[in-house]
Amino acid sequence: MQNRRRFLTAAACAAGAVFVSPYRPARAAGRPPGPPADPVFGGVVDLSLDAAERPQTLPCFGSKPYPLWTFSARDPLPIVRLKLGDRLRTNVVNNLPRPGEHISIHWHGLRIPIEQDGVPYISQEPIEPGGHCAYDFVPPDTGSFFFHTHCNTVEQLGRGLAGLLIVEGDETEPPDGELVLAVRDWRLGEAGFLPFLTDKGAGNAGTFGTVRSTNGIDGPVLPVPAAADVRVRLYNVDPTRILEIGIDGAEAAVIAVDGHAVAPFPLSSWRMGSAMRIDLLVRTPDAGREASIVDYRVAEPWTVATLSASGEGLRRGAFDPAPLRASRVPKPDLANATTIGFEFASTAVASTLAAADERFPGIDDLCLSDRTFWSINKQSWPADGHNRLPPPLAVLERGRTYIFDLSNISKQFHPIHFHGFAWTHLDSTKQDLPPHLADTVLLVPRERRRVAFVADAPGDWMFHCHLIEHQETGMMGYVRVTG
Ligand code: C2O
Ligand code: CU
Numbered sequence: 056m057q058n059r060r061r062f063l064t065a066a067a068c069a070a071g072a073v074f075v076s077p078y079r080p081a082r083a084a085g086r087p088p089g090p091p092a093d094p095v096f097g098g099v100v101d102l103s104l105d106a107a108e109r110p111q112t113l114p115c116f117g118s119k120p121y122p123l124w125t126f127s128a129r130d131p132l133p134i135v136r137l138k139l140g141d142r143l144r145t146n147v148v149n150n151l152p153r154p155g156e157h158i159s160i161h162w163h164g165l166r167i168p169i170e171q172d173g174v175p176y177i178s179q180e181p182i183e184p185g186g187h188c189a190y191d192f193v194p195p196d197t198g199s200f201f202f203h204t205h206c207n208t209v210e211q212l213g214r215g216l217a218g219l220l221i222v223e224g225d226e227t228e229p230p231d232g233e234l235v236l237a238v239r240d241w242r243l244g245e246a247g248f249l250p251f252l253t254d255k256g257a258g259n260a261g262t263f264g265t266v267r268s269t270n271g272i273d274g275p276v277l278p279v280p281a282a283a284d285v286r287v288r289l290y291n292v293d294p295t296r297i298l299e300i301g302i303d304g305a306e307a308a309v310i311a312v313d314g315h316a317v318a319p320f321p322l323s324s325w326r327m328g329s330a331m332r333i334d335l336l337v338r339t340p341d342a343g344r345e346a347s348i349v350d351y352r353v354a355e356p357w358t359v360a361t362l363s364a365s366g367e368g369l370r371r372g373a374f375d376p377a378p379l380r381a382s383r384v385p386k387p388d389l390a391n392a393t394t395i396g397f398e399f400a401s402t403a404v405a406s407t408l409a410a411a412d413e414r415f416p417g418i419d420d421l422c423l424s425d426r427t428f429w430s431i432n433k434q435s436w437p438a439d440g441h442n443r444l445p446p447p448l449a450v451l452e453r454g455r456t457y458i459f460d461l462s463n464i465s466k467q468f469h470p471i472h473f474h475g476f477a478w479t480h481l482d483s484t485k486q487d488l489p490p491h492l493a494d495t496v497l498l499v500p501r502e503r504r505r506v507a508f509v510a511d512a513p514g515d516w517m518f519h520c521h522l523i524e525h526q527e528t529g530m531m532g533y534v535r536v537t538g
Pocket of ligand 2: 468469470520522525526530
């Protein structure tokens with residue numbers, strides 16, 4: 056599978072050009088039943104994204120409208136569906152109302168060429184207001200992915216600017232239904248959104264929202280067929296909050312982590328930091344009964360969604376989830392791997408400001424705060440990083456296997472994300488985790504974790520904490536793959 060380098064042209068961007076196109080759904084409604092006979096298709100999907108301010112209300116807002124920033128007038132969180140092998144051609148236009156508020160699209164978790172990776176100043180020019188940009192690639196993997204801007208992310212994501220990207224073709228046995236659940240908070244004030252970044256939050260566990268939601272609803276009740284096997288694609292799209300997911304009233308298995316198939320294992324509890332995804336297969340209860348997916352990380356467990364069962368009852372046998380098709384991620388060659396250590400730490404300024412709770416003063420051109428609370432290997436991403444890019448955190452040779460030895464020497468949790476690759480989990484000093492692949496791993500305080508991957512694509516790949524306030528206050532860098 057060398058799709059990754061099939062389209063080597065850079066994302067084509069232009070400033071000031073007029074390109075306005077209404078959002079179109081990825082495909083017409085109606086999915087063919089059953090698993091594909093051949094898992095590789097090869098269609099072309101055209102997607103238009105129009106980043107703009109759209110004041111609107113969501114059920115979790117009460118009746119009040121808030122000035123959301125979204126990609127689509129049709130849907131505050133568009134879902135783009137492709138089949139494995141489909142080519143996605145995206146045109147994005149920046150119609151955000153604020154002068155200088157530039158954007159770019161990062162395709163989180165997709166192993167695509169660096170030119171399509173969507174990081175301003177690193178892999179493309181920022182898309183200025185009035186400008187547009189085209190992305191063109193074939194996602195090489197099936198799974199549950201998403202996309203978001205990579206600039207002033209704390210505010211842009213805080214206001215809603217994201218979408219989900221689902222690549223189908225991994226099912227070996229069709230489920231009886233599918234739910235897509237996107238969990239996030241909103242920071243609602245009396246007169247609009249509250250500040251998205253606070254010193255107190257950035258220096259600690261982040262600034263939480265005031266209202267929680269799944270698909271814009273605080274605790275939705277969703278109809279499902281009774282005694283059926285329903286696939287649930289569960290996304291944590293919050294910039295901050297960590298979830299601890301369990302299920303009550305039904306059996307469930309984890310069938311994918313960050314989009315990649317795992318040998319199905321029973322869901323007891325699974326922690327998900329910002330940007331992390333799991334796919335579940337849930338055996339729904341009998342007609343008239345309910346099951347709930349729950350976040351147990353909070354003192355008062357919060358219901359992510361209630362599944363309300365009705366109808367005939369489709370499955371009689373014991374719950375026996377079929378594995379998804381194996382991932383196409385290249386297998387690391389551990390015998391010949393090079394290990395590189397990374398330490399995630401707080402800076403001195405973080406401790407002195409940890410007690411402060413003032414509004415964050417300003418975000419610079421690269422959309423990063425001018426304070427650094429966090430570092431990777433003692434290096435903090437500089438506030439004016441677009442003027443003086445820091446050196447890479449590591450330089451890797453294309454084609455070789457690397458083990459990243461990730462060490463959290465701080466008191467906070469950090470969901471650590473690496474662009475463009477999927478890591479194979481090796482081991483952890485703090486958590487007993489099953490074999491899985493991930494693009495974002497949640498390091499608990501004092502944890503040391505090893506992950507491995509093949510550096511099969513050249514480029515400068517961002518490597519950062521996905522707790523966005525940590526990312527924007529220093530915990531970001533990049534790794535260069537040469538060749
Ligand atoms: Cu979703 Cu650089 O991240
Ligand atoms: Cu962090």
